[in-house]
Amino acid sequence: MLGKGGKRKFDEHEDGLEGKVVSPTDGPSKVSYTLQRQTIFNISLMKLYNHRPLTEPSLQKTVLINNMLRRIQEELKQEGSLRPMFVTASQPADPLSDNFREAQPAFSHLASQPLLPTDFVSTTPLESCLTPASLLEDDTFCTSPTVQHDGPTKPPPPALQPVKDSFSSALDEIEELCPAPTSAEAVAAETAANDSKDHPSESNVQKPEGLPDSRPAESKLMDSLPGNFEITTSTGFLTDLTLDDILFADIDTSMYDFDPCTSATGAASKMAPVSADELLKTLAPYSSQPVTPNQPFKMDLTELDHIMEVLVGS
Amino acid sequence: VFVFPADIISTVEFNHTGELLATGDKGGRVVIFQREQESKNQPHRRGEYNVYSTFQSHEPEFDYLKSLEIEEKINKIRWLPQQNAAYFLLSTNDKTVKLWKVSERDKRPEGYNLKDEDGRLRDPSMITMLRVPVLRPMDLMVEATPRRVFANAHTYHINSISVNSDYETYMSADDLRINLWNFEITNQSFNIVDIKPANMEELTEVITAAEFHPHHCNTFVYSSSKGTIRLCDMRTSALCDRHAKFFEEPEDPSNRSFFSEIISSISDVKFSHSGRYIMTRDYLTVKVWDLNMENRPIETYQVHDYLRSKLCSLYENDCIFDKFECVWNGSDSVIMTGSYNNFFRMFDRNTKRDVTLEASRENSKPRAILKPRKVCVGGKRRKDEISVDSLDFSKKILHTAWHPSENIIAVAATNNLYIFQDKVN
Numbered sequence: 001m002l003g004k005g006g007k008r009k010f011d012e013h014e015d016g017l018e019g020k021v022v023s024p025t026d027g028p029s030k031v032s033y034t035l036q037r038q039t040i041f042n043i044s045l046m047k048l049y050n051h052r053p054l055t056e057p058s059l060q061k062t063v064l065i066n067n068m069l070r071r072i073q074e075e076l077k078q079e080g081s082l083r084p085m086f087v088t089a090s091q092p093a094d095p096l097s098d099n100f101r102e103a104q105p106a107f108s109h110l111a112s113q114p115l116l117p118t119d120f121v122s123t124t125p126l127e128s129c130l131t132p133a134s135l136l137e138d139d140t141f142c143t144s145p146t147v148q149h150d151g152p153t154k155p156p157p158p159a160l161q162p163v164k165d166s167f168s169s170a171l172d173e174i175e176e177l178c179p180a181p182t183s184a185e186a187v188a189a190e191t192a193a194n195d196s197k198d199h200p201s202e203s204n205v206q207k208p209e210g211l212p213d214s215r216p217a218e219s220k221l222m223d224s225l226p227g228n229f230e231i232t233t234s235t236g237f238l239t240d241l242t243l244d245d246i247l248f249a250d251i252d253t254s255m256y257d258f259d260p261c262t263s264a265t266g267a268a269s270k271m272a273p274v275s276a277d278e279l280l281k282t283l284a285p286y287s288s289q290p291v292t293p294n295q296p297f298k299m300d301l302t303e304l305d306h307i308m309e310v311l312v313g314s
Numbered sequence: 315v316f317v318f319p320a321d322i323i324s325t326v327e328f329n330h331t332g333e334l335l336a337t338g339d340k341g342g343r344v345v346i347f348q349r350e351q352e353s354k355n356q357p358h359r360r361g362e363y364n365v366y367s368t369f370q371s372h373e374p375e376f377d378y379l380k381s382l383e384i385e386e387k388i389n390k391i392r393w394l395p396q397q398n399a400a401y402f403l404l405s406t407n408d409k410t411v412k413l414w415k416v417s418e419r420d421k422r423p424e425g426y427n428l429k430d431e432d433g434r435l436r437d438p439s440m441i442t443m444l445r446v447p448v449l450r451p452m453d454l455m456v457e458a459t460p461r462r463v464f465a466n467a468h469t470y471h472i473n474s475i476s477v478n479s480d481y482e483t484y485m486s487a488d489d490l491r492i493n494l495w496n497f498e499i500t501n502q503s504f505n506i507v508d509i510k511p512a513n514m515e516e517l518t519e520v521i522t523a524a525e526f527h528p529h530h531c532n533t534f535v536y537s538s539s540k541g542t543i544r545l546c547d548m549r550t551s552a553l554c555d556r557h558a559k560f561f562e563e564p565e566d567p568s569n570r571s572f573f574s575e576i577i578s579s580i581s582d583v584k585f586s587h588s589g590r591y592i593m594t595r596d597y598l599t600v601k602v603w604d605l606n607m608e609n610r611p612i613e614t615y616q617v618h619d620y621l622r623s624k625l626c627s628l629y630e631n632d633c634i635f636d637k638f639e640c641v642w643n644g645s646d647s648v649i650m651t652g653s654y655n656n657f658f659r660m661f662d663r664n665t666k667r668d669v670t671l672e673a674s675r676e677n678s679k680p681r682a683i684l685k686p687r688k689v690c691v692g693g694k695r696r697k698d699e700i701s702v703d704s705l706d707f708s709k710k711i712l713h714t715a716w717h718p719s720e721n722i723i724a725v726a727a728t729n730n731l732y733i734f735q736d737k738v739n
Binding site for chain 1: 377380383408471626630635
């Protein structure tokens with residue numbers, strides 16, 4: 001990525017409005033923030049779990065990466081707790097962009113829906129989110145949230161659709177770097193579910209009851225991880241995520257298929273703005289199936305062990 | 315260009331007079347250079363440094379409990395002030411500190427009664443007379459012997475050692491603890507700082523560097539991964555968990571990013587020679603703090619701010635975790651630190667001028683004057699400038715040293731050591 005290489009010629013046109021570099025003032029910055037956060041999240045996870053050194057890994061590095069993951073997770077949780085407020089149109093405590101406000105009235109009748117209906121309406125050009133690696137060369141947009149909003153504690157709610165875009169491209173990234181296919185799925189699935197999981201109890205997609213059952217399995221997970229600094233710190237993060245809830249569950253991929261970008265696997269294809277009707281169609285299945293059965297989330301301990309072995313990169 | 319990993323220099327340190335310069339490398343070796351005495355016969359050979367002694371300080375070990383190797387890489391070397399003809403230094407890897415004695419031998423005894431010059435025992439029946447062995451001159455031999463081994467006191471990786479001004483004690487710091495040692499006692503040490511939480515899952519901050527005050531033997535500082543510095547007084551209590559002073563700069567909200575915490579992590583902390591200031595190095599800046607002002611540094615110098623927009627890539631390739639050191643010159647008027655592309659930077663605190671220089675064979679011949687370098691951050695690149703994207707991030711200068719009284723600097727560039735001197739007409 002960086003290093004000795006051809007110098008980049010300064011191209012005046014690149015810096016214009018059509019440029020792929022996102023400026024903090026327009027709509028895509030919200031999208032880009034989420035995108036970058038997602039990518040950093042993935043990178044951080046890989047650093048923690050794909051590294052198999054012969055010597056003890058640096059505690060400082062592990063702690064810093066762990067703090068990064070926790071911060072992102074906190075942000076996601078906060079956003080998850082903020083979303084229902086928008087859906088019910090009670091009060092927009094967040095300073096929101098116009099995009100978001102427009103979407104609200106359209107989905108007010110979907111108040112009971114746990115997902116991010118409002119976020120699907122994104123009229124912003126999405127080709128900018130399709131190539132995270134090149135975008136991230138210039139991390140100018142990583143400071144955009146503070147430019148746009150009042151405080152760092154209330155980041156803009158992410159648009160779910162672009163996040164899904166980042167999944168396919170992040171998936172590609174991860175698959176390049178990590179040979180074990182299961183772990184790539186796990187990371188993507190985990191982050192996907194994390195987003196949807198962050199909705200409150202009215203959400204029927206994630207079953208909270210699955211958690212107590214998975215706890216003992218999780219402690220076993222921690223034991224089987226390779227010994228490094230009382231790796232409890234990184235597995236502490238795992239506890240929060242309840243990894244095994246999501247890991248190999250049957251995830252309804254219709255959400256992904258809905259997104260034309262995914263099929264293009266990161267290619268810079270043009271995105272048509274999604275209409276409200278299309279979204280309603282996708283959301284219908286979620287309203288009719290109130291309970292996702294617990295079964296997919298329960299795992300055998302032995303299966304877990306096996307999975308951990310694969311994840312750890314035997 | 316292939317470099318044997320064992321040859322990578324991992325620490326550089328002048329002794330208190332500047333006569334000796336020690337380097338440690340990844341392979342556990344220590345090489346000591348000695349400055350040539352200036353002689354009237356050869357005035358142009360103005361005190362060059364030549365190899366004086368080489369020895370293997372640490373060997374790789376294996377921790378059977380954790381099934382992990384313990385690297386032999388020398389993390390730090392610190393000299394003791396000279397008290398007799400021999401030189402003493404401390405060298406440490408991740409787990410064990412050793413006290414080495416480096417001494418010269420230029421005479422040897424000859425004329426033993428019971429053994430030959432070769433060392434073979436003589437046949438007792440052949441001994442007919444008694445003689446007294448005499449010392450005869452021999453070729454100078456420099457030998458290094460380990461005098462003390464301070465082991466098994468650190469669960470985590472040692473990042474710093476610092477000799478106390480009382481010359482009787484020293485401290486060693488790892489990620490979570492700092493221990494105080496007496497040079498004479500190797501089987502026990504006092505734990506003076508412990509930041510390990512009861513539940514390791516709550517760990518969010520580690521110790522990154524520590525140093526004793528140059529004059530006050532009861533005072534020391536340690537820095538953290540969150541960009542804070544704590545000054546402690548050992549007279550207040552045995553366990554210095556409560557700091558006497560706490561140095562932290564409030565975060566600049568306009569520069570906030572995902573990587574704010576990581577780039578605030580302090581990689582090195584150094585007292586000025588005067589003892590009035592401390593200097594800290596984080597990923598992008600060097601800061602000078604007045605011991606009497608805790609809420610912000612008195613000076614901040616940008617080392618390579620053009621990297622601020624590349625932080626995500628630098629996070630991905632781990633460069634963001636590189637630990638750069640920083641040094642004061644003898645009069646505390648100039649500070650120096652390293653960067654990438656074999657660049658290193660000097661900042662004059664009085665004139666506020668700074669310069670970027672490069673340590674590389676291609677660009678400098680012996681006795682040639684170093685040419686200042688410049689990194690171009692955007693817009694048109696001038697002929698001699700280097701663009702940010704052309705920087706070689708594998709060529710990092712992490713370790714530098716400044717002679718205690720003269721303008722002589724030592725710069726470690728991967729496996730090469732460069733020594734630069736002020737040109738005198």
